[in-house]
Amino acid sequence: MSTPTRRRRPEARPDEILDAALSVFVEQGFTAARVEDIAKRAGLSKGAVYLYFPSKEAMLNTLVEQSVGALAKAAERLVALGGPQDPEAALRSVIYMMVSAMSDPDISAAPRLVLTEAHRFPDIASFYRTEVLNTARRTIGGLLEDGVETGHFRAVDSDMLMRCIGGPCLAHMMLAAIFDFHPEDMSEPADIADAISDLLLNGLKPREECA
Numbered sequence: 001m002s003t004p005t006r007r008r009r010p011e012a013r014p015d016e017i018l019d020a021a022l023s024v025f026v027e028q029g030f031t032a033a034r035v036e037d038i039a040k041r042a043g044l045s046k047g048a049v050y051l052y053f054p055s056k057e058a059m060l061n062t063l064v065e066q067s068v069g070a071l072a073k074a075a076e077r078l079v080a081l082g083g084p085q086d087p088e089a090a091l092r093s094v095i096y097m098m099v100s101a102m103s104d105p106d107i108s109a110a111p112r113l114v115l116t117e118a119h120r121f122p123d124i125a126s127f128y129r130t131e132v133l134n135t136a137r138r139t140i141g142g143l144l145e146d147g148v149e150t151g152h153f154r155a156v157d158s159d160m161l162m163r164c165i166g167g168p169c170l171a172h173m174m175l176a177a178i179f180d181f182h183p184e185d186m187s188e189p190a191d192i193a194d195a196i197s198d199l200l201l202n203g204l205k206p207r208e209e210c211a
Helices: 010-028 035-042 046-052 056-082 087-102 105-117 122-150 158-177 189-202
Strands: none
Touching: 010 035, 010 046, 010 056, 010 105, 035 046, 035 056, 056 087, 056 105, 056 122, 087 105, 087 122, 087 158, 087 189, 105 122, 105 158, 122 158, 158 189
């Protein structure tokens, strides 16, 4: 009597394909990766992969949506709830969320791929702008409005504030993930986030000593 073949549930296959795609993209680079390689890694036929994703671009877009896209929406919800009461605490929480995510290779892999490949694939860049950057712009704009209204922040350009928040988090990701270059005196995401927040909120100028 032959042993029945164990079949995977169809609803699990998209996640298996995405896991395989991310591994292949990271190992080979997005441009060099082939759907055949992804299918083999997932244990499926090439045709089966196309049943769920029409292209490599669709796979990367879904990976973006599930990682940094979800992070951007979570930050938006956090600011909507906490920003009106305590804008500074909300800002610190957003920066902590970003640093923690960028410190996680499974989350930071998708944005790293986009940064290296977006100039070759305009549709990927457009998707990232819609799913991540536009959400971040709304979030930071709302947070700034809350901070100005409550007297916590002064009025500044919200797009420049977005760059000042996002820039250090992206720099941390690239320095750590690509160059294995880490801060000498801190390793925990919470400590790195606190340092970025402190510099953003207080700058480099000396503080007046309390009497």
